[in-house]
Amino acid sequence: MRKLVIAISMLALAASAAFADPILDRQALMKERGKIVGGLSKVVKGEEPFDAAAVLTALQALHANAEKVDVDALFPAGSDTGGDTTASPKIWEDMAGFKATNAKYVADVKAAAAAAPADVDALKAQFGAIGSDCGTCHQTYRVKKG
Amino acid sequence: MPWLKKLVGAIVILGGVGAVAGWVGSAPVRLDRETLAKLGPGDAARGKRIFFAGGCTSCHAKPGSQGDARLQLAGGLELKTPFGTFVPPNISQDAKDGIGAWSVEDLANAMLKGVSPSGRHFYPAFPYASYARMNPVDIGDLYAFLKTLPAVAGKAPANSLGFPFNIRRGIGLWKLLYLSDQPVVPFPAATPDPVMAGRYLVEGPGHCGECHTPRDLAGGTKKNVWLAGAVAAEGSGVVPNITSGEGGIGDWSEADIANYLETGFTPDFDSVGGAMVDVQRNMAELAPQDRAAIAAYLKAIPAHPNGYPARKRAN
Structure with a gap:
């Protein structure tokens, strides 16, 4: 029986190692997120013209990316x-707080995609809220480690 | 043995002279009359800029405050450092628990000399080593702005420091080493205005060097590696190198720096984090030319490689 338990847990361990490295996975999602935000920022700053369809596509991609974050x-x-x-130990000290902070980001991105901003000023307001969420989470739950 | 008596006598006298010199040298020194005369009548609108450049709310607002609550300066944040735990006090306009009863001269002595109205040394966790470089007229304006903010009752808890850091008089000796109103980075006379304006904001009110510069054993900033990044005084992380040296921000343009201070996004769309989040929110309140000046200064200062050791990889 004991051997069986050990065998199963080893299998589970091997499976998780084969399918996913959570650190690499979450970093890949954050990188993708940064790219999308970077594209939107060019529109907000007026470096690229406002194209409602392109902005909506970007916001929908940002929403899809946000929904992919299964915290557990x-x-x-x-x-x-x-x-x-660069995850801070505070994530695990206050998992409920971390989840709530993530949930607010997901909600704001979802709202921005649903609102489908019609002009650059509408986008600016949505973008400001999202950017503020980035900072709020990184303020507490990320540590620069050099 | 008369020679022994003489030796003991000499030691006692020398020790006494040393003690007297230490006591005199460590005495709190207030501003002179000439400086106090420059404080001016105070302009609250101009003081608002100094308030946000100085980042007062980052430490003195109640921890976790957002929006207008950040103007309620009740103190209470805990700064856990190797010297002990510092707790920024209530600097709201409450006359009993805050600084509502302070004169403009009191504020100037606190910010430029690190001396309290009762004549005690403040700990340099209150970054007067940077504020000492500020123009007195800006203190006068800041005072006028602080007067417009609400009074909040309630004292913040006291600092909790171990020996010998709990002896305030020792700070007098620290000040002899590190307190100066002189700029850190010298520039030639023909240097463009934005660089000079940026130097004032960064080295003075902005007190960027307090976190971004490594410290020596006595807790003073190392001017020869100014803004090269440092191990964070709090927590387990590092504070980035903001010179153009290796590991720093040499590949950021001035526009990138100004944009980061305004929006919180780096050129590759990572976002601001840690203690810098509050700083960036303060910087966003400044005028565009102030952020541009900070950027111009950071691109003009000597480049240094990272002021903190390379990270040890966990696996």
């Missing part, structure tokens, strides 16, 4: 160290 799967216990993670 991407921030399992023990993933506070390893790789070059």
